[in-house]
Amino acid sequence: MGAGGPDDEDNRWPPWLKPLLRESFFVQCKMHADSHKSECNMYCLDCMNGALCSLCLAYHKDHRAIQIRRSSYHDVIRVSEIQKFLDIGSVQTYIINSAKVVFLNERPQPRPGKGVTNTCEVCERSLLDSFRFCSLGCKIVGTAENFEKKRKHFPGKKRLSMAASDSEESYSSSSHGRQKTNSGGNNKVQSFTPSTPPPTVVNYRTAKRRKGIPHRAPMGGLIIEY
Template sequence: MGPDDEDNRWPPWLKPLLRESFFVQCKHHIDSHKSECNMYCLDCMNGALCSLCLNFHKDHRAIQIRRSSYHDVIRVSEIQKVLDISGVQTYIINSARVVFLNERPQPRPGKGVTNTCEVCERSLLDSFRFCSLGCKIVGTSRSYQKKRVAMAASDSEDSYSSSSNHRRSKSNNSNNNSNKIQSFSPSTPPPTSVNYRTAKRRKGIPHRAPMGGLVLEY
């Protein structure tokens, strides 16, 4: 599967939609109080639209973008008519089930989390693979799958190398310790000639002076 084949997996409007900036003022209807751009035409793909712009897109497929915590979402009831969203986690916001358009990375997963987004590692329920439509596009691409396989192989090699180095280091330390233990008990050197004479020499019997006990009287 080449790059062109991967692009054909998705409708032509999807990637432009994910790159678009919404909730900005419409440059064509600045004076209107309904000039906020929160619509998108799937047929024209010519950027974000306000409600007044839709008058020029009659009979076109248009969807509405909504906001949740400063992130763009779209209702499942609208998007699932034109796109396969399987594997993407859905959320209930304002009594409507929605999906997020783009990733929302987390600094760290919450405690007890057993499943995360395959792309940005956001915490997910166990039955989902991706946190957004954008992450699904990235995570299911052939190049990304190859990258994941390569990273897994690299991690495996690093783990094996680290284990081998640890064993070699442990073996070397054991040999070094053995040598050190032997050096603590050096063999007794052979006696030198000086030591030998010193060891063999014995102290003679003491003798008194011959006149030591004589008292002279005058």
């Protein structure tokens, strides 16, 4: 047998995993838009036909369906659900709402916090020393044969990691696909994180000021607005 190729990489993972990580959840279901239960937070591992709402599950009886949850605008899944179908070893788990979860996609940090000795090998999020990746998406990227890591030094310890430019808020421990290019080579590293629109910024200096009530000057003078 020869060297591993793209087909070998795909066969390492269940066929539903990459489509799951690229999917956008918590949108309104088009089939059941009139129902108050139309938020799409379910996914069928057998059909792989997009995000589903709870009413859609009637068409997926006896199928393997999982529920996606959300923490601070990031998609998570309970460990008790995903570990039935996927090996999540080396991915850091978190306790959120008294349940152990893993994040679906990366949440990069610009730099590790003070005293941090271990970070995600893909996006550099701070991790406990016993983990290599912060999310399922980072595990797929970081374990690929063509993934190149840059050596980075921490106090008293060497870690392998890849720099990331985005910033996100830190979490207490227990998007659609885009391409990123390594600065040291031509290999491209794929990110599965669905994009999040930036918050709207209002420029109050350039905003149009509301005109005041006009007042007529005495003795038939000009109108002055304040």
